[in-house]
Amino acid sequence: MKRRQILKGMPMLALPSTLLAQSVWPDRPVRLVVPYPPGASTDALGRMVAQKVSAAIGQPVVVENRAGASGIIGTEHVARAAPDGYTFLLGTDSTHASSTHMMATPSYHPIRDFTPLTLAAANPIVLVTHPGVPARTLPELVEWLRRNRDKGGFGSSGAGSPHHLSGELLRERSGAPFVHVPYKGGAPAIADLIGGQISMVFASAITILPHVQSGRLRATAVTSATRYPGLPDVATIAETYAGFEMSSWLAFFAPANLPAPIQARLSSEIRRAISDQESRDKLASGGLIVVASDPAELAAVVEREFSSRGRLIREAGLRGS
Numbered sequence: 001m002k003r004r005q006i007l008k009g010m011p012m013l014a015l016p017s018t019l020l021a022q023s024v025w026p027d028r029p030v031r032l033v034v035p036y037p038p039g040a041s042t043d044a045l046g047r048m049v050a051q052k053v054s055a056a057i058g059q060p061v062v063v064e065n066r067a068g069a070s071g072i073i074g075t076e077h078v079a080r081a082a083p084d085g086y087t088f089l090l091g092t093d094s095t096h097a098s099s100t101h102m103m104a105t106p107s108y109h110p111i112r113d114f115t116p117l118t119l120a121a122a123n124p125i126v127l128v129t130h131p132g133v134p135a136r137t138l139p140e141l142v143e144w145l146r147r148n149r150d151k152g153g154f155g156s157s158g159a160g161s162p163h164h165l166s167g168e169l170l171r172e173r174s175g176a177p178f179v180h181v182p183y184k185g186g187a188p189a190i191a192d193l194i195g196g197q198i199s200m201v202f203a204s205a206i207t208i209l210p211h212v213q214s215g216r217l218r219a220t221a222v223t224s225a226t227r228y229p230g231l232p233d234v235a236t237i238a239e240t241y242a243g244f245e246m247s248s249w250l251a252f253f254a255p256a257n258l259p260a261p262i263q264a265r266l267s268s269e270i271r272r273a274i275s276d277q278e279s280r281d282k283l284a285s286g287g288l289i290v291v292a293s294d295p296a297e298l299a300a301v302v303e304r305e306f307s308s309r310g311r312l313i314r315e316a317g318l319r320g321s
Contacts (some may be wrong), residue, residue, distance in 0.1 A: 035074025155189030206287025
């Protein structure tokens with residue numbers, strides 16, 4: 001009997017759906033969920049990546065803003081989506097390192113419920129003070145606060161934010177009387193700082209640069225491990241307290257159990273989209289520094305910061321009831 005006749009008489013073997021999906025992906029539009037409103041730095045990054053990845057894979061990448069609960073609503077939605085490569089997320093250090101520690105009953109797990117794709121960008125945090133504070137360096141500020149304990153209130157964009165946790169970590173490391181003054185966003189905190197209602201604020205670099213350049217505020221230190229290129233003369237906190245680091249970052253994730261070939265392709269295309277000079281310049285104008293990484297590097301960052309921020313949040317008594 002000929003081989004063709006033998007094969008003709010054999011039943012067709014069904015391919016597993018995951019293998020079939022890998023072989024044809026993508027054959028329809030892909031969704032990128034941004035868990036914040038339009039207009040934010042996250043939205044700008046998401047739309048730039050969507051446009052470039054769409055051109056690379058030959059299918060539309062549609063940005064869907066699912067804002068609410070400080071990013072939790074959109075993040076939870078992606079955690080529950082099918083791991084088929086047609087839904088992925090632009091997450092942040094808030095959604096994947098801090099927020100679930102603030103919840104009495106977390107609705108997703110930042111590590112178990114996601115497939116890491118790539119770390120995308122860093123959003124530098126700066127400690128700024130009112131010009132009336134007689135301290136120009138961090139050691140001077142710490143010493144001044146020890147003598148003026150009633151001046152230790154620092155503003156942030158909200159409880160549990162990386163800006164808030166920067167102050168908590170600095171209080172722990174320095175022993176100075178830093179006391180959190182929460183605001184509903186960075187803008188009102190900066191307004192009160194300029195007005196002299198508070199002495200200092202931890203804020204995103206992009207929001208304070210114009211005020212520092214005009215002399216209305218003074219940049220005292222940055223929280224990242226290395227100096228911020230936009231303020232090269234401003235020291236890091238780590239230069240005074242070795243090992244200090246509090247980073248605000250943006251990264252891309254897919255639902256857990258995404259097939260490895262799709263993970264590799266998506267990761268590669270996103271990294272390519274953010275790594276050319278045009279993209280770097282555009283993101284820098286919005287205060288972001290490109291930090292493209294492979295999935296394993298992102299997984300290590302999430303695991304490390306999920307643990308360290310959980311400890312800080314517990315010690316500060318911030319967990320929800």
